[in-house]
Amino acid sequence: MSKLRDLLTQTKDVVYTAEFPVIDGGGMEQVKKNVDRLAPWFVAVNATDNTAAHAHASNVSVAIAMKQHGLEPIMQIVCRDKNRLAVQADMAGANLHGIENIALLTGDDVTAGDEPETRRVFDLDGPQAINVASILNAGTYLSGRKLNPAPNFFICSVENPFAPPHDYRIERALKKHRAGAQMIQLQIGYHPDRLEKFCAGVAATVPGLAIIPSVVLIKSAKPLSFMNDKVPGISVPQEVIDRVAQSADQAEAAYQLALEQAQHALSLPGVRGLHITDFRHDETLERLMRDLGRTPHQYT
Amino acid sequence: MPKLLNLLLAVEHGMKKPVWDCTMCGQCVLHSTGMTCPMTCPKTLRNGPCGGVREDGHCEVKPEMRCVWVKAYDRKVSLPLPTVWKEHYNDLRPPVDMQLKGTSSWVNLITKRDQQTPAGWAKRKEQSGSH
Numbered sequence: 001m002s003k004l005r006d007l008l009t010q011t012k013d014v015v016y017t018a019e020f021p022v023i024d025g026g027g028m029e030q031v032k033k034n035v036d037r038l039a040p041w042f043v044a045v046n047a048t049d050n051t052a053a054h055a056h057a058s059n060v061s062v063a064i065a066m067k068q069h070g071l072e073p074i075m076q077i078v079c080r081d082k083n084r085l086a087v088q089a090d091m092a093g094a095n096l097h098g099i100e101n102i103a104l105l106t107g108d109d110v111t112a113g114d115e116p117e118t119r120r121v122f123d124l125d126g127p128q129a130i131n132v133a134s135i136l137n138a139g140t141y142l143s144g145r146k147l148n149p150a151p152n153f154f155i156c157s158v159e160n161p162f163a164p165p166h167d168y169r170i171e172r173a174l175k176k177h178r179a180g181a182q183m184i185q186l187q188i189g190y191h192p193d194r195l196e197k198f199c200a201g202v203a204a205t206v207p208g209l210a211i212i213p214s215v216v217l218i219k220s221a222k223p224l225s226f227m228n229d230k231v232p233g234i235s236v237p238q239e240v241i242d243r244v245a246q247s248a249d250q251a252e253a254a255y256q257l258a259l260e261q262a263q264h265a266l267s268l269p270g271v272r273g274l275h276i277t278d279f280r281h282d283e284t285l286e287r288l289m290r291d292l293g294r295t296p297h298q299y300t
Numbered sequence: 301m302p303k304l305l306n307l308l309l310a311v312e313h314g315m316k317k318p319v320w321d322c323t324m325c326g327q328c329v330l331h332s333t334g335m336t337c338p339m340t341c342p343k344t345l346r347n348g349p350c351g352g353v354r355e356d357g358h359c360e361v362k363p364e365m366r367c368v369w370v371k372a373y374d375r376k377v378s379l380p381l382p383t384v385w386k387e388h389y390n391d392l393r394p395p396v397d398m399q400l401k402g403t404s405s406w407v408n409l410i411t412k413r414d415q416q417t418p419a420g421w422a423k424r425k426e427q428s429g430s431h
Binding site for chain 1 (some may be wrong): 342343344345346347348349350351352353354355357360361367369370373374390392393394395396418419420421423424427428
């Protein structure tokens with residue numbers, strides 16, 4: 001049972017998703033702590049797959065652990081580290097454990113991580129991996145060999161409407177939808193005009209594709225400069241950085257920026273919810289959710 | 301016949317290597333990607349750009365290189381390519397068949413070997429209509 005799918009397909013409710021922190025230590029206790037913090041606010045949370053090209057506890061293992069603790073996972077599978085056999089094995093493993101939400105991503109390059117000497121795989125790309133998930137949903141592996149019982153995946157993906165070629169991002173999202181994606185989380189971005197154009201374009205063609213833009217909670221201007229300088233695909237206009245940097249209270253200015261972004265995104269066509277990245281700033285997360293009209297445990 | 305195949309392979313490689321830095325994937329899609337080879341993308345992405353394209357349109361992995369898909373999109377829009385080629389731009393291209401590496405895509409085009417996909421892929425394509 002995917003509560004995420006039920007809410008998106010059978011209701012008009014707004015869905016909130018988040019990123020599960022990577023697990024490098026603290027064992028199951030740490031998993032539980034993260035679940036306790038996130039479960040009150042989010043319907044489903046991403047179990048990442050070697051995010052930013054750093055090795056961590058695996059996508060499948062974290063998704064299972066989250067599920068055991070009562071938090072619905074969106075299990076990511078990234079094409080960078082796994083060939084098509086391994087991608088399908090992750091899917092079959094998710095199916096075995098009753099994990100229904102999966103998100104297929106092309107993934108950052110190995111050079112983004114702390115082991116840049118690694119061999120990059122990319123045997124599949126994001127749209128192909130989505131199509132493979134659709135093939136498994138129909139009861140076979142890519143080869144045609146049977147998989148029984150067939151999975152009932154709710155297939156998600158990711159797109160970056162803020163990176164060039166901007167006009168083409170709409171077509172690429174539609175291609176992912178044709179391959180089987182029903183929900184699309186967006187990369188963090190600071191160009192509202194690009195977001196507006198993307199949402200309008202997607203919603204005009206496939207109103208049923210749920211768009212989930214991202215909002216990141218930060219405490220100062222420093223992470224904005226960092227993202228602009230160091231993260232390929234993210235550009236932060238100088239005036240946005242200045243607005244926070246030149247404020248007497250940077251934390252407050254950064255919060256107001258995030259709140260504005262969230263409210264703007266929710267007003268756009270096709271947008272069914274938000275994806276929140278919070279770098280574990282508990283108090284700001286709760287403040288943002290309450291300012292957006294949420295109360296804890298609305299999904300339970 | 302093998303001699304002819306070898307000749308075709310040599311001619312194809314001789315033409316495509318200098319112009320497109322061809323790696324002889326054996327399943328050429330140049331016509332549908334604005335005459336830009338997706339195999340020169342460091343991630344060898346055949347279905348469009350990743351999310352890491354820089355603000356100046358350059359590659360996440362090789363900042364000195366323009367993104368292959370930014371180039372492909374510009375060319376698709378601006379080059380006077382046949383309409384039927386442009387129509388294939390948004391096709392969902394199947395995963396690369398590694399068995400064709402080093403073979404002639406011209407021969408594979410004629411024999412339709414380059415259109416063979418795994419059974420599961422072919423069945424989904426049939427059921428969901430043209431990608």
